[in-house]
Amino acid sequence: MPIRVWDYLPEYAEERAEILDAVDTVFRSGQLVLGESVAGFEREFAAYHGQPHCVGVDNGTNAIKLALQALGVGPGDEVVTVSNTAAPTVVAIDAVGATPVFVDVGEDDFLMDTSLVEAALTPRTKALLPVHLYGQCVRMGPLERLADEHGLAILEDCAQAHGARHLGRLAGTMGHAAAFSFYPTKVLGAYGDGGAVVTSGEETDRRLRRLRFYGMSDRYYTEETPAHNSRLDEVHAEILRRKLRRLDDYLEGRRAVARRYEEGLGDTGLRLPATVSGNEHVYYVYVVRHPRRDEILEALRSRDIALNISYPWPVHTMSGFSHLGYAAGDLPVTERLASEIFSLPMYPSLSRERQDTVVQALRDVLAKL
Template sequence: MTIRVWDYLQEYENERADLLDAVDSVFRSGQLVFGASMRSFEEEFAAYHGSGHCVSVDNGTNAVKLGLQALGVGPGDEVVTVSNTAAPTVLAIDAVGARPVFVDVDPDSYLMDTAQVAAAITDRTRALLPVHLYGQCVDLAPLERLAADHGLKLLEDCAQAHGARRHGRVAGSTGDAAAFSFYPTKVLGAYGDGGAVLTSADDTAARLRRLRYYGMEERYYVVETPGHNSRLDELQAEILRRKLRRLDDYVAARRAVAERYAEGLGDTDLVLPGVVDGNEHVYYVYVVRHPRRDAILEALGTHGIALNISYPWPVHTMSGFAHLGYAKGSLPVTEELAGQIFSLPMYPSLTPEVQDRVIAAVREVLLKV
């Protein structure tokens, strides 16, 4: 049996009755878009975060894109973010016509080095876009101060941090808006694509609702401003409603897996994830670090363990973003991490038996590479 870095099949068996009931309830409702399930999910997801509004969309990339647009970011603007993130974060900036400006990351947490942000701000900067990476939160306090001092917008990328908290405050509840992905692998994952934007500003929420629906109000056919077709369908909304009730259970299970890894690998030379003081990590992925990463992955493959790298190529090194002009070595910590990090299997239904097999294989491989 090949052990994969993520698997949903056991979780599906555990939740099958509820998920099939969700499907049946939607198909019997007579409405497949803009129905009761979508509105209920939006209300419940907003309430979980203490936010005034949740505007659901079709995927996480469009959540970032529409979030930027709703905050007034557009052509000629600059957005400060990081390069060690999934490419969609940066693609969304590009999609609204803005220019991504990268800062490096902290070598211990792998999160945005907020001390570098002030120097990256210019008179063209419009927004700050921190990424709550791998399951824990960026310290937003210095970014809030910078945003206030320079008249900037703060958009949180929460795609990897459902339920994560910093000093008790849940990810997505601090900035002017927050973008979420519900891609199946996420801590709160759909059975397909999905996304959402949270905001407590009424005007931002109204713009988001128009932007996701061609630029129209939901029940009219008059375009007020050019928008998109970015709706979350009823089926995914109802599935997410059911799974939202179990979000805290998913997080607890992930933390138990992380604790077992720490117990089983803590005495090796593998660098395990660190938790920033004040953070409550949700372990979207369990990212470890070793200078002989590639040899380790090759050896683990012979044990039937297929792992993942998040992310092997920083965005600023990709050919599609060569026009930004970032030379090799411009983000040294980000580039060093990209050559050393990889992810161990992490999902709520990962059994102790399978995890023990992973731990034993990793320990064996580390003695040989």
């Protein structure tokens, strides 16, 4: 069978009984919307992070959007972030009427280059939005200092970093709020869309609960707009409750796969992931780099190995964001990475046999370049 960069079926085979029991639990509960499964997951996910509040929402994009709104970001404001990210990060900024301002990323770790952030600040800057990319955290110290000095909000994009740590602190506990995605491919993934915002702020929590539910605190009375329906589904919440208990096992499984890649590919021409000092990487994706990336991918496709590029187009080069006025060459590291990076299969249930097949195929292809 073809080898894909991600596959949920081995995990489902192992956890099927528990997943189906989660579904049955919701269907027998008598409440299908904002019931005990959502409330329970919110309590448990908040507790995992040592935070007082978690608000479940319908997807990771809206987690960012609603968190920005709850932090007071809106039209006329600027949000400093990166272009080397999934488009939803920036779509959410645009959705609240704010303007994304991009800084470049590091050559080795592909994360926000925090040394560039201060120069990007203007009187309109309202928030910093670091993206904990590929499974590890941005260096948060410089951002925290800038936020304190300039009165800025920090919203962490943790869609790719469930369980990652920076200097002992969990991703999602270093800003004023943190947005998570539970899209099925994520480290902690639902069986469909889902998201959440974690925060220590009581008012932020209150606003988030209104904003995900038509701006209402009580049914039928809207207190603030713009707001819409962004509730986390009960079924996905109950599945996430079960999977949250396994999260640390998932992390160890991913790290084991990463160790085997390092052993099998460390002496090839591939540039393997570099872990930032003080970080505990969770390997949401295993991103490698090679200047002849496209030739490698084509050769692997001929062997029924389909890999992925995360991401082939920097956000600032997309036509949907041409109004921001960025030009080719404005973010040279980000643009260079887009032509060289690609992702190897990475999920905890990836068998040794299939991983060995990928490693050997890569070694064969690289030896012929």
